[in-house]
Amino acid sequence: MVIRSSIGFSARFAAAFLASAAIAPALAEEPASPASADSVEDLYALPVEQLARLDYIVTSASKKEEKVLDTASAIYVVTQEDIRRSGATSIPEVLRMVPGVNVARIENSRWAISVRGFNGKFGNKLLVLIDGRSVYTPFFSGVYWDQQDTVLEDIERIEVIRGPGATLWGANAVNGVINIITKHAKETQGNLVTAGGGNIERSFGAVRHGGKAGDVHYRVYAKRFDHRDSQIRSGVRGNYDWEAVRAGFRTDWENTSADTYTVQGDIYTSSLNSLETQRSFTAPLSQTVSSETKPQGGNLLGRWNHDFSPVSELQLQAYFDQDVRVDDSFSIRSTTFDIEIQHSYGGFEDHFVIWGAGARRIKNHVTVDPFISADPATRTMHVFNAFLQDEITLNPAWTVTLGSKFEHNVFTGLEIQPSVRTLWKADEHQSLWAGVSRAVRTPNRTEEDFNLTTVILPAGTFGPFSPITKLALLGTAGLKSEEVITYEAGYRAELNKRANIDVTVFYNDYKNLIGTESGASFTETTPVSHTVRPLYFRNNAHGETYGLEIAPAWNVTEDWMLKGSYSLLKMALHRNPGSTSTTSEDPEGESPQQQFSLISYLSLPHDLELDAMAHYIDSLPQFGLKHYVRMDIRLGWEPMDGLELSLVGQNLFREAHYEIETNNHRISIPRSVYTKATWRF
Amino acid sequence: MSTLFRALILMLVFMRPALAQENREYHLLSAYIYNFTQFTTWSADSLSNGLAVCVVGADPFGALLDPMENKTAQGAKISVKRLSGASGNLSGCNVLFISNALSGGNIQSALSSVKSVPVLTMSNIAGFAEAGGMVEFDKEGTKIALKINRKATQAAGLSISSKLLSLARIVE
Numbered sequence: 001m002v003i004r005s006s007i008g009f010s011a012r013f014a015a016a017f018l019a020s021a022a023i024a025p026a027l028a029e030e031p032a033s034p035a036s037a038d039s040v041e042d043l044y045a046l047p048v049e050q051l052a053r054l055d056y057i058v059t060s061a062s063k064k065e066e067k068v069l070d071t072a073s074a075i076y077v078v079t080q081e082d083i084r085r086s087g088a089t090s091i092p093e094v095l096r097m098v099p100g101v102n103v104a105r106i107e108n109s110r111w112a113i114s115v116r117g118f119n120g121k122f123g124n125k126l127l128v129l130i131d132g133r134s135v136y137t138p139f140f141s142g143v144y145w146d147q148q149d150t151v152l153e154d155i156e157r158i159e160v161i162r163g164p165g166a167t168l169w170g171a172n173a174v175n176g177v178i179n180i181i182t183k184h185a186k187e188t189q190g191n192l193v194t195a196g197g198g199n200i201e202r203s204f205g206a207v208r209h210g211g212k213a214g215d216v217h218y219r220v221y222a223k224r225f226d227h228r229d230s231q232i233r234s235g236v237r238g239n240y241d242w243e244a245v246r247a248g249f250r251t252d253w254e255n256t257s258a259d260t261y262t263v264q265g266d267i268y269t270s271s272l273n274s275l276e277t278q279r280s281f282t283a284p285l286s287q288t289v290s291s292e293t294k295p296q297g298g299n300l301l302g303r304w305n306h307d308f309s310p311v312s313e314l315q316l317q318a319y320f321d322q323d324v325r326v327d328d329s330f331s332i333r334s335t336t337f338d339i340e341i342q343h344s345y346g347g348f349e350d351h352f353v354i355w356g357a358g359a360r361r362i363k364n365h366v367t368v369d370p371f372i373s374a375d376p377a378t379r380t381m382h383v384f385n386a387f388l389q390d391e392i393t394l395n396p397a398w399t400v401t402l403g404s405k406f407e408h409n410v411f412t413g414l415e416i417q418p419s420v421r422t423l424w425k426a427d428e429h430q431s432l433w434a435g436v437s438r439a440v441r442t443p444n445r446t447e448e449d450f451n452l453t454t455v456i457l458p459a460g461t462f463g464p465f466s467p468i469t470k471l472a473l474l475g476t477a478g479l480k481s482e483e484v485i486t487y488e489a490g491y492r493a494e495l496n497k498r499a500n501i502d503v504t505v506f507y508n509d510y511k512n513l514i515g516t517e518s519g520a521s522f523t524e525t526t527p528v529s530h531t532v533r534p535l536y537f538r539n540n541a542h543g544e545t546y547g548l549e550i551a552p553a554w555n556v557t558e559d560w561m562l563k564g565s566y567s568l569l570k571m572a573l574h575r576n577p578g579s580t581s582t583t584s585e586d587p588e589g590e591s592p593q594q595q596f597s598l599i600s601y602l603s604l605p606h607d608l609e610l611d612a613m614a615h616y617i618d619s620l621p622q623f624g625l626k627h628y629v630r631m632d633i634r635l636g637w638e639p640m641d642g643l644e645l646s647l648v649g650q651n652l653f654r655e656a657h658y659e660i661e662t663n664n665h666r667i668s669i670p671r672s673v674y675t676k677a678t679w680r681f
Numbered sequence: 682m683s684t685l686f687r688a689l690i691l692m693l694v695f696m697r698p699a700l701a702q703e704n705r706e707y708h709l710l711s712a713y714i715y716n717f718t719q720f721t722t723w724s725a726d727s728l729s730n731g732l733a734v735c736v737v738g739a740d741p742f743g744a745l746l747d748p749m750e751n752k753t754a755q756g757a758k759i760s761v762k763r764l765s766g767a768s769g770n771l772s773g774c775n776v777l778f779i780s781n782a783l784s785g786g787n788i789q790s791a792l793s794s795v796k797s798v799p800v801l802t803m804s805n806i807a808g809f810a811e812a813g814g815m816v817e818f819d820k821e822g823t824k825i826a827l828k829i830n831r832k833a834t835q836a837a838g839l840s841i842s843s844k845l846l847s848l849a850r851i852v853e
Contacts, residue, residue: 040708041748043709043711044715044748044749048713048716048720051713052825054705054824055705055823056709056820056824056825428821
């Protein structure tokens with residue numbers, strides 16, 4: 001078996017923090033598994049400095065894991081333990097604990113998630129990957145969070161990198177990258193059944209079977225849930241349920257000691273109900289109604305890892321992804337093909353080089369209706385990328401990493417995103433890092449191609465003789481990418497055997513932010529004569545954001561762990577000279593200035609666990625929303641081996657609160673309770 | 682010494698005993714042992730009968746040490762011997778790896794029987810270097826960390842190349 005000093009699509013720099021050896025017994029030192037002596041020969045031939053870089057623990061293919069202490073970026077890893085003990089039933093809810101990440105639940109099935117500002121239903125500065133597959137839609141440069149799901153128990157970890165991950169992952173990772181990594185099929189053998197229900201999470205369940213066929217490990221799963229409505233306080237009652245059914249599989253084949261193959265896929269269908277503004281040229285011109293959307297889709301991904309030698313690893317990955325969202329009047333379909341190659345080489349003295357290239361083809365189709373349309377209705381977009389990164393060891397305690405990504409896209413042509421990072425290990429327990437990077441967010445279909453009617457106002461709104469008026473958002477061709485130069489630095493320390501702390505400061509300089517600009521009114525004659533007051537998308541703002549994130553963790557005793565996170569964000573946005581926009585500064589009040597989380601995991605006698613999560617989120621002045629505190633508590637019990645029962649209460653502090661406002665609607669997030677059983681056999 | 686939060690890739694250790702990772706520890710240790718044979722200097726007469734690499738205690742290496750057989754170090758042919766307990770004659774060895782299957786009392790008696798004799802003692806038992814062993818293979822995160830007790834190596838008349846010393850933490 002060849003040792004893998006491996007790399008992957010996700011951060012090279014990932015590891016999970018685990019409670020000290022007192023809680024988790026150190027990995028048993030077992031006798032070496034019968035392995036061919038050939039591979040050991042390779043190790044004998046390796047220069048000893050490189051031997052020192054290898055991991056003795058090698059898990060699923062395609063990762064070069066380093067201690068987080070060795071990472072020159074602001075990284076936080078959400079572990080499977082965190083997922084289990086948080087009581088979260090969806091991926092967005094799990095992300096609340098990460099410093100610098102703002103999770104605002106819009107309603108039952110929708111979330112606005114961002115890192116370091118600019119949050120909103122269509123937040124666009126965050127790249128999200130699931131097992132290397134990008135789940136970013138070119139429609140609005142964001143993520144439909146209701147479409148991203150899996151059996152949460154089969155997630156190995158979620159790596160969150162705040163700051164531009166541009167060099168390795170490409171454009172649109174302006175403020176951060178979220179990388180969701182599922183477990184290798186070897187680690188999900190056997191059967192898992194979960195089922196539960198509560199007042200809001202009305203019912204949910206999942207079944208997963210993992211097995212082995214010859215050398216191939218596999219798992220298959222199916223899950224279903226049904227979430228009840230969130231309460232509405234803007235007076236509109238209706239059906240706000242969200243239900244989904246999803247199934248999928250993963251197979252991992254270690255063909256030889258140097259080759260592994262992974263094939264995985266998912267398929268889902270769902271139905272979600274939400275508030276929409278219905279527009280019409282006949283009375284009533286605008287009304288808020290509940291409408292049903294049916295997102296459905298599937299994906300298939302294949303990956304091959306090949307080790308040429310202990311220091312040379314290749315990864316080839318291809319995937320297909322199709323998502324369709326159909327609602328009463330409108331539908332969007334996106335079909336993506338992506339192929340990427342990545343190679344890492346550690347054979348040069350003092351240099352560890354990673355390079356790669358890829359191509360992606362996205363076909364996005366929007367049906368046309370009088371109030372939402374795109375020109376062209378169907379657009380096929382190609383994105384080509386290449387990147388190169390070199391981690392240079394200047395001395396045993398100091399590395400400098402230089403890299404750049406080159407990307408060509410249909411809207412703005414070639415984009416270059418360089419990055420310089422440095423890491424200094426002051427001693428074995430402390431490190432300091434800093435970096436400067438340039439990242440871009442390319443324009444999306446909404447900004448370039450769309451014609452959206454936001455609201456229709458009755459005659460007489462603008463004066464006694466004004467006709468019916470339509471306010472429209474019009475896409476503009478030829479937009480430039482938004483650009484950010486990020487300056488960041490951080491400090492990490494293992495304070496003693498039981499506590500550690502991670503501090504990051506950052507300063508982001510944004511240019512060419514895309515906002516809206518009013519244009520001259522004009523008249524349209526169909527279906528009735530009306531005036532159009534257009535807002536065009538323009539690169540018309542710039543600004544700075546800066547702040548800090550602190551994440552301490554403390555194993556108070558063997559049975560009690562505390563984790564905290566605090567983030568501070570200041571935003572100063574300005575419209576460009578020549579712009580008359582009145583909304584350039586709005587994002588300042590749409591993200592919370594401060595967020596604070598405190599998490600406690602307590603193991604009690606008789607196989608009980610008591611876990612609590614409290615989050616404080618600052619006010620959102622732009623929406624007139626006050627700050628709020630949310631508290632979730634979980635009680636877990638393992639009455640017998642393989643069976644875990646839990647009782648979870650969420651939002652316990654208040655009966656209901658608001659987290660964000662979109663399209664002038666706010667939907668309260670209620671208190672909820674559910675019970676769950678997890679059975680492994 | 683051991684890092685407080687071990688950087689482990691899998692949380693499964695916490696929940697379920699099913700091992701989900703490859704543990705290559707002994708692969709790496711055998712390569713390290715080979716490197717030590719190449720970068721340690723013994724006096725010429727201690728290698729007159731070849732360089733014997735001995736493993737005392739239950740053998741955790743299996744076939745992993747075999748590639749070393751018949752390679753050379755300092756002109757002497759390397760041979761690998763497995764000794765069952767501390768009762769064996771350890772002074773015929775030039776490198777002695779003490780398996781962690783050996784009990785505490787036996788570890789001390791093994792160490793004292795080769796004290797001041799040019800035998801390079803190595804182990805992955807925690808605390809080995811502080812207890813007088815010469816080379817300890819510790820774990821830091823997902824990597825093997827070397828600890829070398831220079832006093833012990835000097836007392837035995839052995840000199841270790843700076844190539845290895847620079848990678849190790851020196852323990853007094």
